[in-house]
Amino acid sequence: MSHLWRYLLRENPMQIETTRAIRRFTVSGDYTATTQRTITRILFGLLYVLYAWFLVTIVMYKDDMSQGILWFEFGLLTLLIPGSLYTAISGERERMTWDSLILTNLSPSRILAGKLLWRLSLAGIIMLIFLPPLLLTHCTSHYNKSYALPALLWIQFLLAAWCVFLATFTVYISANTKRSVATLSIVTLSLLFTLVLLPMLMSVFGVSMTSDSAFTQGYTYGYENTRPPTAWIVSSLIAHLNPALVILWMENSSQTMISSDMWRDSGIFLIAPFLYLIGAGLCVAGTLKALARLGMPMQATRKEKGG
């Protein structure tokens, strides 16, 4: 274990990525692109403002804001992780640094670990930053609490698992595309599709679009008496693994509500984080394979020829 720690993290030359990232965000000087720095600063400024607003509202109005905070956190992480990772491999190839990198014989696992480390650490830091307001709002709210404390903590686990999945998924796509624009498009489109479009489609075709029942209820609408088609079942399952919806369903109020949705009633969303982690494992395996192939262009083409 300690060997692995040293090999992948402490003595991994790829840690240089972390140094570079920290510099990009912190050091000022004429060597960094100024526009990039300005944009980063504006974004961070906005985040500060929002964060302050969360705190002020919590203290002043004693409302339970946890759902808002959780959704915001989820949205932020979902933008940030692909945004910082999509150039991980395809970008190296574009900037023509890849050949030099593979000639050093750094192992795919070291490359991957170096790429993931600071991005996931950043995600972890963001989650830590949002933990105090979450707990504060949980403890100070006057009225009904949105979440039970265990549910709140479980959602933290859900988000962490989501981050790991998203990061590994982005690297996987990055390792399998030639251009980083392609990486970004594929990742964005698949996220848009699974997180937004699919639930919308499901609700359009399966749900009476009344009040707040959209997305949340009756995915089996119209199939009450017959077995729904398999494609239907799969897509509604995927739609049910959407972290934003899981956050919604974990609410106290929504748990007492009666729904006609088979997935929700079965509580399937409780295994969502584990499914994310399994997905992450598959993405890691796929990425390591792709990196090995990219690192050995000779043998890769040999196999292609043979097969």
Added chain:
Amino acid sequence: MQPMISAENLRKTYGTLVAVEGWTLDLYPGDIFGFIGPNGAGKTTTIKMLATLIQPTSGSATVNGIDVVRFPREVRPYIGYMPDAFGVYDDIKVWEYLDFFCAAYDPPKESRPEIIERVLTVTDLMEKRDAYVQTLSRGMQQRLCLAKCLVHDPKVLLLDEPASGLDPRARIDIKKLIARLGALGKTIIVSSHILPELADFCNKIGIQERGKLLVSGDVETIVRQLQPTRQLMISVRNDDSAVTRLLETLRDHPLIEKVTRDTDTPYTVRVAFTGNVEQQAILLRSLIAEEHPLTSFAESAMDLEDVFLRVTTGKVH
């Protein structure tokens, strides 16, 4: 002695395009091979095949006796490869950049600062040690890239147009550096478009066009091979009538193809001589016997530019 680089019948095709064909060469420790060819000749393709970055369509190559196709991972530590186009990581300092590549080869941790010091000195980048790599000029980045190739002390250096884009002074510096590395016993392949640029520090050259190595060998042999006629420069005493008389005598000589009065040097005649060295000696003896007032009789080294233009046809595929 075992060759450090040995290639046999390397061939690479892209679809119907033959990028490299029948590429056979042996290089020994200390050899500096100047690899010349016009655009699209297949230099980069060849070098990349040797660097384990492209799979040859057929043929084989070894570096330090290890097959590059079957054991690329084992070959890589012996190679320092400088691509013709390369990028550098930004937001890191020169020494950190080198430290990264050095660490990637897993030397003992304590030895790294010393290694970095050494390559910085060799490539004359010591002053820029703490500069950010993206602030370096192109020439400096090129030197940095070369420095990066040296951190693991490779036996073989594959340098793809290391001098392109450099100012004349930097070109001289890089040539000196390459010559010095050759003297250290490294085997070096250095490509360029320009033959004269390479000729003065390479001991072997190869001229490639349209994927084929047209000629290769040591510099003098090649020049000799390519020169069916010898260029003789014959000067006489400052006297126009002497030049005229010399021109007349030479014009009738059976072994002389062409005689012209040289425009650059006064009182000098340029002769395209088809004979061998013995016949050249006989010619000199006969000119003296005929009492031409000779001041010099010399064979001019064929211009390397001429060699290049003669060998290559300028066709691009």
